[in-house]
Amino acid sequence: MSDLLERLRGRGWRMTAQRRVVAEVLDGEHVHLTADEVHSRAVDRLPEISRATVYNTLGELVSLGEVLEVATDKRAKRYDPNAHRPHHHLVCARCGAIRDVHPTGDPLADLPDSERFGFTVSDVEVTYRGTCPNCAST
Amino acid sequence: MSDLLERLRGRGWRMTAQRRVVAEVLDGEHVHLTADEVHSRAVDRLPEISRATVYNTLGELVSLGEVLEVATDKRAKRYDPNAHRPHHHLVCARCGAIRDVHPTGDPLADLPDSERFGFTVSDVEVTYRGTCPNCAST
């Protein structure tokens, strides 16, 4: 992920302070941030960055396939910089904590043709829900 | 599903015209409606019903386990009256069409203990994405 900026430059991305900051925020320890969380962390480094730019940049990163949009939260979209290693998510229903998980087996193979209704199925998103150890102990 | 109203009455639900209309809308052929779609269909039958009541009633039905909230759409929550037969969803990325599907196998069994991080996992939501036959042919 540290070469994200290089890859983007190679793709003809114009490098600006704002885009660099958004990429750096995504590259940090916090995965699965909402757009607003990305914005507030970006503001810490570049106070004048606007909300619109954060939304634009996130949208571009998604289009480029460098970041995934995940719908684990029923309120806001979350942005996942871990776009290159397929995985799914485990979410605490109480506090919202999110972990990447790697289930065995291929969920796509579990959908027989008779259940595809003529669709061309290209992707599966699996969300496990439960209670995290922290929330269980309180 | 036609005895939904009976079940609710049995649970001490006070029966009002508004709640009856919301239940009737959910009971119709249209599954997976957004709150606003439920409201607009409810208004056809009971013009003075308010948005707040629709949101309240949907929330109550979810709490009672009679309706499911599904996050197939990254914009608005969708409400699924098919709460009593476990299933997952197949979504057209182009037009948003949603189908109920019944994959083989149990996705919960595919998540080994080592990938549960101490969570108590109680539920799995699987969303298959692709292109519906209608959208593919145009």
Place this chain on the structure above:
DNA sequence: GCTTGACTTAGACATTGTCTATTGTAAGAT
């Protein structure tokens, strides 16, 4: 038929996301 606590309502407010007109600037050309 009353009474009463639960229900509904209008509309303000909050959150999340999109769009536009204007201003600014990264990067190639000179």
Place this chain on the structure above:
DNA sequence: ATCTTACAATAGACAATGTCTAAGTCAAGC
């Protein structure tokens, strides 16, 4: 180094979705 210009950033309006409150209404038990 400076110039040029197409692309990017900005403020803020607007849109869509969801939540809350204070006041009025009514279903259901007596």
